[in-house]
Amino acid sequence: MSRDVGAGGAADLGAGGAAGLGAGGAAGRDGLARDAASAGDAGRAGVVSVAGDADRAGAVSVAGGAVSPEVRAGGAVSPEVRAGGAVSRDGQAGAEVPRDGGSPATQRTRRHRQDRAARPEQDGKAWQRRLVAGLKRGWWPLALLTLILIAPELAPHAATDVVGLPYSTQGLLGTDHLGRDVLSRLMHGGRPMVLTSLAAAALGTGAGTLIGLVAAWWRPFVLRPWDAVAAVPGILVLLLVLTAMPNRAGIVFAVALASVPLSARVVHAAAAQVIGKAHVEHAKVRGERTAWILGREVLPLIGTTVLADLGLRFVMAVYLVAAAGFLGLSTMSSDWGLLVVEALPGAALQPVALLAPVVGIAVVAVSANRVADRVGEWA
Amino acid sequence: MRELLTSLGLLVLLSFAVFVGVDLLPGDPVTARLGATASPARIAEVRAHLGLDRPVLERYGSWVVGVLQGDLGVSASGRPVASMLSDRVGNSVLLSVVTLVLLVPLSFGLAVWAAWQRSADRVISGGALLLVSVPEFVVAGALVLVFAVSLRWLPAVSLVPVGSSPLSTPSVLVLPVLSLLLVGLAYAVRVIRSSAVGVLASPHVEFMWLNGASRRDVLRQAVLPAVLPVAVQVWLVTGVGFVGGAVLVEKMFGYPGIGELLVSSVRTGDLPVVQALVLIIGAAMLGALVLADWAVVLLTPRLRVAR
Numbered sequence: 017m018s019r020d021v022g023a024g025g026a027a028d029l030g031a032g033g034a035a036g037l038g039a040g041g042a043a044g045r046d047g048l049a050r051d052a053a054s055a056g057d058a059g060r061a062g063v064v065s066v067a068g069d070a071d072r073a074g075a076v077s078v079a080g081g082a083v084s085p086e087v088r089a090g091g092a093v094s095p096e097v098r099a100g101g102a103v104s105r106d107g108q109a110g111a112e113v114p115r116d117g118g119s120p121a122t123q124r125t126r127r128h129r130q131d132r133a134a135r136p137e138q139d140g141k142a143w144q145r146r147l148v149a150g151l152k153r154g155w156w157p158l159a160l161l162t163l164i165l166i167a168p169e170l171a172p173h174a175a176t177d178v179v180g181l182p183y184s185t186q187g188l189l190g191t192d193h194l195g196r197d198v199l200s201r202l203m204h205g206g207r208p209m210v211l212t213s214l215a216a217a218a219l220g221t222g223a224g225t226l227i228g229l230v231a232a233w234w235r236p237f238v239l240r241p242w243d244a245v246a247a248v249p250g251i252l253v254l255l256l257v258l259t260a261m262p263n264r265a266g267i268v269f270a271v272a273l274a275s276v277p278l279s280a281r282v283v284h285a286a287a288a289q290v291i292g293k294a295h296v297e298h299a300k301v302r303g304e305r306t307a308w309i310l311g312r313e314v315l316p317l318i319g320t321t322v323l324a325d326l327g328l329r330f331v332m333a334v335y336l337v338a339a340a341g342f343l344g345l346s347t348m349s350s351d352w353g354l355l356v357v358e359a360l361p362g363a364a365l366q367p368v369a370l371l372a373p374v375v376g377i378a379v380v381a382v383s384a385n386r387v388a389d390r391v392g393e394w395a
Numbered sequence: 396m397r398e399l400l401t402s403l404g405l406l407v408l409l410s411f412a413v414f415v416g417v418d419l420l421p422g423d424p425v426t427a428r429l430g431a432t433a434s435p436a437r438i439a440e441v442r443a444h445l446g447l448d449r450p451v452l453e454r455y456g457s458w459v460v461g462v463l464q465g466d467l468g469v470s471a472s473g474r475p476v477a478s479m480l481s482d483r484v485g486n487s488v489l490l491s492v493v494t495l496v497l498l499v500p501l502s503f504g505l506a507v508w509a510a511w512q513r514s515a516d517r518v519i520s521g522g523a524l525l526l527v528s529v530p531e532f533v534v535a536g537a538l539v540l541v542f543a544v545s546l547r548w549l550p551a552v553s554l555v556p557v558g559s560s561p562l563s564t565p566s567v568l569v570l571p572v573l574s575l576l577l578v579g580l581a582y583a584v585r586v587i588r589s590s591a592v593g594v595l596a597s598p599h600v601e602f603m604w605l606n607g608a609s610r611r612d613v614l615r616q617a618v619l620p621a622v623l624p625v626a627v628q629v630w631l632v633t634g635v636g637f638v639g640g641a642v643l644v645e646k647m648f649g650y651p652g653i654g655e656l657l658v659s660s661v662r663t664g665d666l667p668v669v670q671a672l673v674l675i676i677g678a679a680m681l682g683a684l685v686l687a688d689w690a691v692v693l694l695t696p697r698l699r700v701a702r
Contacts (some may be wrong), residue, residue, distance in 0.1 A: 244409040247680045252673060254415060255661045259669055303603050335530050339643055342532050343658050356536050360647075363544045374536045381528035 124131020157383035164206035164380070171203035176349055189372050193362050198355075198369045202376060205350035207343070210263060210380070213333035220333070221326040222238035223272065229310050231280065232287035239280055246277035254336050258345045267346065271336045277327040286321040290314050320391070327388025334384055338377050353375050398688055410676045413670055414455045454501035462491045462674070468667040476671045480653065484675070487645070491637030493568060493677060499630055501576075502583035506626075509584065510591035519584060526581035528576045535574040541648075542570060556591040568648070574644045587626050594621040622649040624694040628687040635676075635683040 042351060061166075093266045095127045180186040180193045185385035189198040231238040246252065250271075290296065343354025348354070352373040359370035408452060461468055468476050509519040542549045549569050575678060600617050607615075637646040642654035649655065653672055692698045 045477060241408060242404045244412060244677075245679050247405060247409060248673065249636060249642075249676070249680070252657075254677060255642070255657060256669065256673060259661045259666065331528065338530050339532070340577075342530070343447055343646060343661075345661070347616070351531075353532070356532060360536070360539070363539060367544055370536055370540060374533050377533050378525070378529045381530070381533075382525055385524065385528045 031083045036066075062328050063312050067308060075352040156385045160379065161210065164210050168207050169309075171383035173197045173200040174204070175287055189368050190366055192355075192358060192366065192369050198359075198366075198372060201350040201355060202352070202372050205341075205348065205352045205373075206376070207353060208348045208378075209334070209337050209352055212267055212336045213271070213330055216333040216337070217269045217275065217326055217329040219268060219321060220272035220275030221279045222327050224276045224325070224329075225315075227276065227280040228283025229314065231284045232291050232314075233306065236284065239277075239284060242277040242280055245273065250274035250332065250336055251339055254340060255343075255345075258340065261345075262345065266338060266346050267340050271333045274336065275332055278332075279325050279329060282325045283322060285317065286318040287314055289319045321389045324388060327384065327391045331381060331384045331388060333376070334381050398685050399575070402685050406674070406678055406681055410459075410670070410674050411455060414458070415451055415528065431673060442686070453624050459671070468671065476667050479656065479668065480675070483651060483656050485638075486650065487641060490568070490575070490641060490650065490652055491634055492647075494637055495630065495634040496585060497572070497576055498579050498633065502580050502587060503622075505580070505615070505623070506584045506587035507591050509619075511529065512596055516588075520588065522635045523581040523584045523588075526577055526654045531574055531578050531641075532647045534577050535644055535647040536571070537568055538574055538577075539620055553699065560675060567648075571641075571644050571648045571650050575641055576638055577700050582630045583626075583633055586629050587622060590625040591618055591622050592617050592641045610665065620694075623692045627690040627694065631683045631690070632680075635679045 023105070173196075176196060179189050180195050180197075182197070184191045186197070189202070192198055192201070192296050227238060227242070248256075253274040254267070254270040257273065258266050260266070261269065285294035294315050296309060304313075337346070338351070338353040341348065341351030341355075342357055344354065344357065346354060356370065356377075359366065359373070363370045442619060451570060458468060466477065505519055509516040549566055584699075594617060597617075600613060603613050603617060641650075644650070644655035645652040646658050653675070656670045657669065660663075660672070
């Protein structure tokens with residue numbers, strides 16, 4: 017049994033949580049906490065697929081089936097966070113996951129029933145409509161993202177301009193210990209943080225997908241060496257890489273490196289199901305090249321899984337990038353993590369300067385989590 | 396036994412990767428620290444002083460021999476790494492043990508409560524999602540604002556006199572423990588709750604209800620045995636994660652643990668200390684995973700019999 021209990025042996029345990037833990041468990045608490053969902057993914061992917069979802073026809077739904085129980089379970093909770101504890105806005109998610117979850121098995125049958133009911137109208141247009149609806153529901157995080165990206169252009173001052181006395185109430189959010197405008201610093205710090213996180217998440221998921229596909233096609237053994245990386249908490253990987261590369265490329269590389277093992281596991285779990293399918297066997301017999309099969313026959317079917325994983329990697333990336341700023345290892349002049357450290361000593365005099373970046377990071381992290389949930393639901 | 400060997404192999408791999416990886420990365424710690432204007436002679440001198448002029452495999456070999464003899468090498472500051480670590484490891488373990496002692500009953504209770512009662516679930520799951528998304532220092536920052544700045548109940552910085560244990564001034568432990576606890580709790584509650592929800596929705600629990608089993612019986616006979624293996628895994632991994640993952644919290648409060656040392660070593664490019672710390676934290680993590688696997692087998696009769 018050994019570590020396979022965690023890795024993919026969900027079937028042995030029957031408890032998705034336990035399996036998920038193993039996959040992400042190796043990642044250490046840092047990665048883990050933020051990867052609760054992704055760890056769940058891997059585990060659930062195991063449970064659902066081992067149980068054999070033969071009934072679910074259609075490419076997207078198979079890939080989605082591997083992820084959605086977990087993502088949906090999260091999805092059912094989160095509207096409350098957004099709506100501030102009000103009734104769930106999203107009737108569908110609420111109805112689908114009574115008591116917020118249900119065992120994977122009950123969820124599966126429930127979705128089967130719904131699928132059967134929905135199948136007649138499930139043509140291309142319905143899919144498009146759902147995509148649009150998904151975008152509509154996801155407007156809030158998207159608007160936030162746009163706002164953060166254009167904010168530096170709108171900032172009243174430069175990030176390092178001294179505009180007044182230290183800790184004065186000048187400006188909307190006051191000034192910091194050097195008399196710099198807190199609002200401007202906040203607005204300037206958002207874009208580099210989000211862009212760095214995006215780059216790191218894309219790189220990590222890309223490499224993870226490649227490794228996951230190779231592992232699913234060839235031998236799961238390929239994943240083993242990455243367990244060593246996964247055993248190191250993400251924050252440690254970050255510190256380690258930054259020892260040698262103390263620059264922005266180092267941050268991107270470190271975050272990507274920390275995400276690869278988790279991405280690879282999730283993709284491996286999803287791809288292993290697809291690779292056994294008839295159309296892949298057919299392509300093999302046809303004599304197609306391996307790269308062609310993986311890219312054209314396998315990857316499209318697990319696209320949603322990869323996208324959902326990208327969302328989770330982004331959450332993790334925001335966390336690590338903010339942490340790098342907090343630890344003073346970032347090269348950006350007004351990173352939000354850096355703002356937190358700088359505001360600490362003067363927190364009694366200027367609490368807003370501490371509160372603003374704290375709230376900012378929390379809002380970005382939570383909404384990134386929401387987007388990751390939404391992407392999973394598109395399937 | 397096999398898993399123990401696998402973990403040992405992974406640990407060797409990890410230490411090797413750290414050694415060679417840091418060497419292979421495009422950046423150069425010495426140039427980066429001294430700045431671009433440093434003279435080549437000065438760079439060569441520092442490299443020789445740190446032993447970086449020898450081939451990487453030779454350095455790794457002598458380091459491994461040293462570690463096997465209990466010698467973790469000498470830090471760039473000239474002090475033996477082992478003596479730098481001794482107090483710090485104790486402090487970090489103390490922090491994580493105290494947090495874990497609080498975490499175990501709280502996470503179990505809250506998670507089962509959330510799975511049991513829908514109204515409680517809203518608050519608990521919502522809070523857990525929020526806390527799980529944000530970095531520890533954000534939680535810690537919020538706590539500082541409330542307890543240290545507004546209420547002035549607790550110190551914002553954990554000043555521990557050199558050579559004494561944090562236990563001599565327990566008030567410095569409160570905020571670090573609380574920060575770690577909240578974040579760890581969020582993760583543990585999410586995992587344990589989803590497992591408990593699955594059990595409560597299963598046919599055999601329904602069968603028990605229909606047979607008129609009391610709430611206590613359902614909890615004791617169905618929920619507890621099914622959830623415990625998952626919970627033990629979460630606790631073990633979270634507990635070890637506290638030792639290594641407390642980096643941000645220790646830095647936030649200036650708590651003298653290994654996380655704080657790690658950050659300052661990275662900043663000064665003190666490789667021997669970083670390597671030793673990664674080895675210790677990696678070993679603890681792999682050890683916890685092995686223990687967690689064993690615990691699952693012990694607590695799951697089906698797996699126990701299969702052995």
